Amino acid sequence: MQPRRFARELALLGMSQLSQKKASAIASQDLDVLVTAAVRSLAGEVQDALEVAAGEIQQGQDYLLKSETRADSLADARTAIQAGLEKTQTAINRLGSALQMPEMIQLSNRKEVRGYAIELISMTAKHCLDVDVELDEAMVSWQVKRLPRIDRDILRIAVVEMKYLGVPDRVAINEAIEIAKRYSDEEGYRFVNGVLRRWVNRFLHPSAKEESTAAVDVSATGNPS
Numbered sequence: 008m009q010p011r012r013f014a015r016e017l018a019l020l021g022m023s024q025l026s027q028k029k030a031s032a033i034a035s036q037d038l039d040v041l042v043t044a045a046v047r048s049l050a051g052e053v054q055d056a057l058e059v060a061a062g063e064i065q066q067g068q069d070y071l072l073k074s075e076t077r078a079d080s081l082a083d084a085r086t087a088i089q090a091g092l093e094k095t096q097t098a099i100n101r102l103g104s105a106l107q108m109p110e111m112i113q114l115s116n117r118k119e120v121r122g123y124a125i126e127l128i129s130m131t132a133k134h135c136l137d138v139d140v141e142l143d144e145a146m147v148s149w150q151v152k153r154l155p156r157i158d159r160d161i162l163r164i165a166v167v168e169m170k171y172l173g174v175p176d177r178v179a180i181n182e183a184i185e186i187a188k189r190y191s192d193e194e195g196y197r198f199v200n201g202v203l204r205r206w207v208n209r210f211l212h213p214s215a216k217e218e219s220t221a222a223v224d225v226s227a228t229g230n231p232s
Contacts, residue, residue, distance in 0.1 A: 014123035015164060015186060022128055022160050131160075131167045138166045145206040157190050158199060165203055169211055176207045 131138070139151045142162055151159055165183040168174035180203045187196035 010117060010119045011123055012182060012185070014120045014127065015182060016189075017120070017124045018127040018131070019157070019160050019164060019186060019190070021124070022131065023156055126172070127164055127167065130171055131163050134167060134171060135163065138163050138170070141206060141210050142166065142202065145202055145209055147205075155191070155195070158187065158195050161187050161191070161199055162202055165199075166206060169207070176203075176211055180204065180207070 142151045143149075151162070154162075161183050165179045168179040168182075169176050180200065183203060184196050184200050187199045191199070
């Protein structure tokens with residue numbers, strides 16, 4: 008795993024267990040706390056996902072048992088079982104991530120990983136309010152606080168990297184998408200991709216968007232004046 012990609016994942020998982028005050032003041036000696044937070048975050052998500060999956064699969068089985076007396080039960084059963092299978096797959100993905108924790112713990116001692124993870128957490132905590140305001144504008148008719156925690160933090164980290172840490176937007180967006188594929192679902196990573204691209208057009212490269220619009224206007228009128 009590339010050091011910075013690992014640092015992003017470590018920061019993402021740890022942020023969910025740290026208060027904003029502690030996150031903004033995190034130091035090198037707190038990295039053990041960060042790793043512990045990451046393990047707890049994954050473990051909790053795996054448990055929740057498995058419980059939801061088990062409940063939905065049981066619901067599907069109940070529908071199947073009733074299908075002989077209710078004409079619409081078979082379709083309902085298929086829907087419930089499909090939902091249960093999707094939740095189970097999500098849980099399996101989480102378990103796969105959890106199995107990488109020994110590697111995470113080992114890599115966390117590398118200086119570049121340690122430094123970047125801490126920088127991401129502290130900078131995200133420091134600029135969280137400003138970043139959320141811009142993300143709200145980029146999302147249109149939606150709010151950051153209404154998103155699942157994992158998607159919210161993926162967006163925040165990506166914006167912080169682009170706006171405050173000088174990471175090229177193409178790199179930051181691609182990395183956010185890859186992380187979302189691991190920790191969110193298909194709709195989640197597509198959503199992350201769309202929001203970040205709108206944020207870039209509105210806040211990072213607004214002049215490029217204006218120039219593109221002006222070029223279209225000139226082409227349409229045939230008159231640049």
